[in-house]
Amino acid sequence: MCGIAGFIEPPGQSADIDAVLRRMGEAISHRGPDSWGQWSDPKSGVGFSHRRLAIVDLSAEGHQPMHSNSGRYVLIYNGEVYNFQELRKELESHGERFRGHSDTEVLLAGIEAWGLFETLKRAVGMFAFALWDMSDRVLHLGRDRMGEKPLYYGVQGNTLLFGSELKALRAHPRWDAEVNRDALCLLLRNSYIAEPYSIYQGISKLQPGTVASFSERSKYTTPEITQYWSLQAAAEEGERNPLSLNYAEALDEFERLLRQAIRGQMISDVPLGAFLSGGVDSSTIVSLMQDESNSPVKTFTIGFNESKYNEAEYAKAVAAHLGTDHFETYVSAQDALDVVPMLPTLFDEPFADPSMIPTYLVSKLTRSKVTVSLSGDAGDELLAGYRRYHETASMWKKIGWAPLPLRRAFASMLGSAPLRSQPMWNRLLSSHGSAGSGEESLQKLIEVLRMDSARGLYKRVLGHWKDPASVVLGSQEPLTALSDLDRPLALETLLHQLMCIDCLGYLPGDILTKVDRAGMAVSLESRIPMLDHRLIEFLWKLPIEQKCAPGRSKRLLRDVLDRYVPKHLIERPKTGFGIPVHQWLREPLRDWAESLLDEKQLREQGFFNVEVVRRTWQSHITGDRDLGFYLWDILMFQSWLEQSG
Numbered sequence: 001m002c003g004i005a006g007f008i009e010p011p012g013q014s015a016d017i018d019a020v021l022r023r024m025g026e027a028i029s030h031r032g033p034d035s036w037g038q039w040s041d042p043k044s045g046v047g048f049s050h051r052r053l054a055i056v057d058l059s060a061e062g063h064q065p066m067h068s069n070s071g072r073y074v075l076i077y078n079g080e081v082y083n084f085q086e087l088r089k090e091l092e093s094h095g096e097r098f099r100g101h102s103d104t105e106v107l108l109a110g111i112e113a114w115g116l117f118e119t120l121k122r123a124v125g126m127f128a129f130a131l132w133d134m135s136d137r138v139l140h141l142g143r144d145r146m147g148e149k150p151l152y153y154g155v156q157g158n159t160l161l162f163g164s165e166l167k168a169l170r171a172h173p174r175w176d177a178e179v180n181r182d183a184l185c186l187l188l189r190n191s192y193i194a195e196p197y198s199i200y201q202g203i204s205k206l207q208p209g210t211v212a213s214f215s216e217r218s219k220y221t222t223p224e225i226t227q228y229w230s231l232q233a234a235a236e237e238g239e240r241n242p243l244s245l246n247y248a249e250a251l252d253e254f255e256r257l258l259r260q261a262i263r264g265q266m267i268s269d270v271p272l273g274a275f276l277s278g279g280v281d282s283s284t285i286v287s288l289m290q291d292e293s294n295s296p297v298k299t300f301t302i303g304f305n306e307s308k309y310n311e312a313e314y315a316k317a318v319a320a321h322l323g324t325d326h327f328e329t330y331v332s333a334q335d336a337l338d339v340v341p342m343l344p345t346l347f348d349e350p351f352a353d354p355s356m357i358p359t360y361l362v363s364k365l366t367r368s369k370v371t372v373s374l375s376g377d378a379g380d381e382l383l384a385g386y387r388r389y390h391e392t393a394s395m396w397k398k399i400g401w402a403p404l405p406l407r408r409a410f411a412s413m414l415g416s417a418p419l420r421s422q423p424m425w426n427r428l429l430s431s432h433g434s435a436g437s438g439e440e441s442l443q444k445l446i447e448v449l450r451m452d453s454a455r456g457l458y459k460r461v462l463g464h465w466k467d468p469a470s471v472v473l474g475s476q477e478p479l480t481a482l483s484d485l486d487r488p489l490a491l492e493t494l495l496h497q498l499m500c501i502d503c504l505g506y507l508p509g510d511i512l513t514k515v516d517r518a519g520m521a522v523s524l525e526s527r528i529p530m531l532d533h534r535l536i537e538f539l540w541k542l543p544i545e546q547k548c549a550p551g552r553s554k555r556l557l558r559d560v561l562d563r564y565v566p567k568h569l570i571e572r573p574k575t576g577f578g579i580p581v582h583q584w585l586r587e588p589l590r591d592w593a594e595s596l597l598d599e600k601q602l603r604e605q606g607f608f609n610v611e612v613v614r615r616t617w618q619s620h621i622t623g624d625r626d627l628g629f630y631l632w633d634i635l636m637f638q639s640w641l642e643q644s645g
Contacts, residue, residue, distance in 0.1 A: 002078040003031030003051040005163035006130055007172060008139055008220045011045040025049035027167040031520045039065040039074055046132055050076040053523055058269050061100025068108045072135050077104050078164055079127030079149045082264035120228050139214045145229045146531045147208030147508030150516060154203035160220045165348045177203055181475040188468035188633045191352040194480040194509040199349040208508055235500045236490040238540025250546050254556045261532035262288050270371040273298030275362060278314030280570060281376030284557050285529055287322060287564035296325040300366040303330040317569050329365050336579055337588055344640040346521045352636040353510050354579045359518040367522040377511055378530035381502045382539050383547045383554040388461055389498045396454040404452055411449035455485050458498050464630050471609050481505035493544050582628035586621055596638040
């Protein structure tokens, strides 16, 4: 795991390219504290900066930027290619010789032997990279299939900038970007800013599974985007050509592929461990890790004194059963509160998933003992684990049979009906998890009835602010995987559609961003076995009933886990990994929030509809409604704006 940064500018523009590269690298030194390297070609105006967190081949032979044997290519790279030893053997069988033992050198040798895109198709891993082709004078920026590793890029003036985090781009003297108000709408709806957008105008996130190639023809300003792998294509192909396996066969193959992914991700020349919450996902990963290991695996969890948020006792019981070397620490509310002022720096652009706080705290604990940690993330998105999938499907089954004009007419009638009938509407909404009381409950039902598709209903379920463009002044909400309801999805199964939408948007935009930034803030590499693309492609070839069953979500994961851990240690209501946002904003964080939501300041900044924000704040602090998550979106932007200057 590392941090990369660089630029292309007109030759001779910078008086001291090395000084600029040094500043860009220093801005992301937390991503790579072990060593620093840079390279530039003043004649081409190209500069690379690299910060290294040494994981595989700790010697100088793994140092970057790295040149290919022929001298044609220069590479800076952030990530891991887990099957690099297999690729190395294949290359050696064709006469390739290696100086060291790093996956970076193997990646470069593969590019020379097979070409860039063929090498990426063969590679199993997580990565973001910049590759300069001295022969063709082309810069290639690439990102892994699912978007585990971040990569930003954009043109400022006449200079192309890129880097692992926005901090690196901001360190360049040509930086002059303004806030993207349209992207701010995405933050208010989703709690994150989805690809390809960033908080800044003209600065993009490279989308997962793609390579952006910049050439002299476009003056290194307009990229040619090539998609070498697509989650949507894998999902559609899987449903179109499913495997004919009975459940027992599917379960055995799932465990084989998951074990293969875990085995590959346990390769490390530095201490390695795993997050363990005591839930299904992390317990399954740790069970297979321990089965693969000759010594106790180091596992880590944090506990909370508030029982509603605490799973530490369950994690401890699972660890004891498996015989892991378990570490836990209990954090107080003050420990978590102390992280809040750090969030804008840790996450680099506004990010409002409150679980970022415990994720950072468990990463900090883990880094005190190991440098690499495996995680159980992505099980919900790939195995229909979220309750919202099933709630959306259930609600749509209740209302979707009726023609849209009839439903909208009924909704209009309800809008003018007396409120005495509301208990009936509460019952209708209860299975959807949206029951309320009074006018609020009735309004929810009216909104649901007006939805023209199940995907539109899901957008409403998942979103925070329902009309963010009415809150962000001078904005228009852009299309993303969630909001683009016209995006064709050749998937017949509704649950598959919702899972695919999350894999394209929520997973890279929220979950993977959270894991990457929290880990990298403390120089911890996080690995996610469930994101091995071979496992993903297999899962999309299975029917939905093999992934989940009535009363048994994430069926395959649970049934693999049953082979290693007794059910009584696992089967319990899901606790989640959050913080009491609603309560904190009314009590310990009230003064902090009030200062950021000051009416005069909001008007001077000019980003938000002040009346809407202040009304929401007053409704929350008086206890009329719990609107903490809505306000957290606003507060994370305000806090970021305050610190970013």
